[in-house]
Amino acid sequence: METETLLVPCPFPDRSHPGGAAAAGYVRQVAAEIGLVGPSSAKVLNGIALGEAAALTFPDTDQDRLQVATLWIAFLVLFDDAWSDLVDFDGAWRSRVRAQHDSIEEVLGGRAAGPAHGPLVRLLARILDDIARIDPEFDTTRLRQEIRNYLAATLWELDLRSRGRVPDLSSYLLMRRVFSTMSVQVELDWFVDRLALPEAVRLHPCVRLVDAAVADYGCIANDLYSLDAERRDGISSNIVIVLEHEYDWPEHRAVAYARRLAEQALATFQHIRAEPGSFGLPDDEAVRRYFHHYESFMSAAVRWPARSARYRSQS
Numbered sequence: 001m002e003t004e005t006l007l008v009p010c011p012f013p014d015r016s017h018p019g020g021a022a023a024a025g026y027v028r029q030v031a032a033e034i035g036l037v038g039p040s041s042a043k044v045l046n047g048i049a050l051g052e053a054a055a056l057t058f059p060d061t062d063q064d065r066l067q068v069a070t071l072w073i074a075f076l077v078l079f080d081d082a083w084s085d086l087v088d089f090d091g092a093w094r095s096r097v098r099a100q101h102d103s104i105e106e107v108l109g110g111r112a113a114g115p116a117h118g119p120l121v122r123l124l125a126r127i128l129d130d131i132a133r134i135d136p137e138f139d140t141t142r143l144r145q146e147i148r149n150y151l152a153a154t155l156w157e158l159d160l161r162s163r164g165r166v167p168d169l170s171s172y173l174l175m176r177r178v179f180s181t182m183s184v185q186v187e188l189d190w191f192v193d194r195l196a197l198p199e200a201v202r203l204h205p206c207v208r209l210v211d212a213a214v215a216d217y218g219c220i221a222n223d224l225y226s227l228d229a230e231r232r233d234g235i236s237s238n239i240v241i242v243l244e245h246e247y248d249w250p251e252h253r254a255v256a257y258a259r260r261l262a263e264q265a266l267a268t269f270q271h272i273r274a275e276p277g278s279f280g281l282p283d284d285e286a287v288r289r290y291f292h293h294y295e296s297f298m299s300a301a302v303r304w305p306a307r308s309a310r311y312r313s314q315s
Helices: 020-034 039-047 050-057 063-084 093-108 119-134 141-162 169-179 182-192 205-233 239-247 251-274 285-307
Strands: none
Touching (some): 020 039, 020 050, 020 063, 020 119, 039 063, 050 063, 050 285, 063 141, 093 141, 119 141, 182 285, 205 239, 205 251, 239 251
């Protein structure tokens, strides 16, 4: 493998799960079963190392749960390409997007997916079905709600893009965590990594700060890797483009500041991770596991795009 160039610093190693290739094979099997075909789907399913992304993120899980994580990554990439990254807008774009969201809502609400829902919605239904099969006791209420929040946030992003607007920095940093599906990722992590925290700990402000810092780190890394392609395609929801617009900065200064924001997010995580008791958190195994799982996530956030053809082909 070529030496990878990381666009933001990452002190956490690659501890990849050995089952990544098998998980990618499972995604292709499911895709064939639900009729997910065509050149765009084939490129995602075969050409961007989906299994490696999941393996980097979840090195400590079992194979079945790793496969669910890989299915989710496939859904996210395919849905983004089809609906969330629109750049051509006509008078009916909003109704088409909402119709797709309504179809997803039917599945999130418990309706069985059928041929009328289309392959992407059937893929999401398969993810939820697999979770129920693997762990019938796992409550997907929060996961389903965060998927709804993701869809709502993409409408905000698309509305700005349809009007040729660049988001302001404070709005972007808040909404990026949602339309990037980082909030969905948090909920999915509870299933894939079997996380368990008391509700009071889960809602502790410093745990929520860690959640936000890790999300910002991952979002900024993604923005830096995808900057050239997004600028070319007229997508303004990128931290560098937002900073350029907000402060009238040249690209090099905006890139440097984005990296600084990522480094600050990493430092926030490491500070709370090192001494949770100093912030009123229990220094127990459950809290340590919760923070530990984020190390692999951050490693994946900078290493997968450095390796994936999805990003190499964009530059």
